[in-house]
Amino acid sequence: MKIILWLLFIVLVIITGQEAHIIQVNAGDQATLLHLEFTDFAAGKKILDCWRGITYGEGTLLSLAQSNTRTDFLFLITYTLLLISYSNSQMQQERNPALNNLLRLNLFLAVLAGLCDVSENLILLYDMRHAGEITRYVSSSWVSIAKWLLIGWVILIWLISLIRCRVMREKRTCYVSV
Numbered sequence: 001m002k003i004i005l006w007l008l009f010i011v012l013v014i015i016t017g018q019e020a021h022i023i024q025v026n027a028g029d030q031a032t033l034l035h036l037e038f039t040d041f042a043a044g045k046k047i048l049d050c051w052r053g054i055t056y057g058e059g060t061l062l063s064l065a066q067s068n069t070r071t072d073f074l075f076l077i078t079y080t081l082l083l084i085s086y087s088n089s090q091m092q093q094e095r096n097p098a099l100n101n102l103l104r105l106n107l108f109l110a111v112l113a114g115l116c117d118v119s120e121n122l123i124l125l126y127d128m129r130h131a132g133e134i135t136r137y138v139s140s141s142w143v144s145i146a147k148w149l150l151i152g153w154v155i156l157i158w159l160i161s162l163i164r165c166r167v168m169r170e171k172r173t174c175y176v177s178v
Contacts, residue, residue, distance in 0.1 A: 005082050012075040019068040023061050026054050033065060036127075037120060037144040041137050048131035066128050069121050076121070080114035083154050090161050099161045106154045113150035119143045 024032045031047045039047065051061035087106035094100045123140040130136035 002082070002085055005078055005085065009075070009078045009082060012071065012078060016068055016071055016075060019064055019071075022056065023051070023065060023068075026056060027051060027061055033068060036065075036124065036140075038141045040139055040141070044127060044137050044139060045131075045134070048127060048137075052131050062128055062131060066125065069124050069128070072121055073118070076114050076117040079151075080110050080117075083110035083113070083151070083158075087154060087158055090158055090165075093165055094161050096161075096164070099157070099164065102157045103161055106157055109150050110154050113147050113154065116143050116147035116150065120147060 020033050027047075027050050031050045036044060036047050048062065051065055054061045056064055084107055087103050087110060091100055091103035091106075094103055120140045120143045123138050123143065127137050127140075
């Protein structure tokens, strides 16, 4: 299961990364998808207007950004499942009650991060759909910040437990599978 998730994760990173690179090369370093995730009203409208005005293939950079955001729905499912899978595996090995409970909490937080990403994508797609309308724009910055904080926390707790188990292997305080 993890191998399939990793393969899908890598393929999606390549696809979305290539699309994001195309947008960055054509629109500039200040008009990237990542900038749009964290920007305010004025800067967000400016990025969307920039994308609307640059043709790419049969459409515009805006249509490429919409495609990229739709692909991100599959990507977020993949990374959420990887976070859950690795936290669950480590939880099975962790004997320290506090770390075990934090790893258990990671299962919930990984899902919450995925839901934040869904919300972020829906906001971005709304903004892209209404790019030509002056008053319609919703910043996704707070949802994006929450998503990245949750992902960082889940990875941090997993790494702390993993390193602790590797260091304490000789003392038999963790079950370590090879």
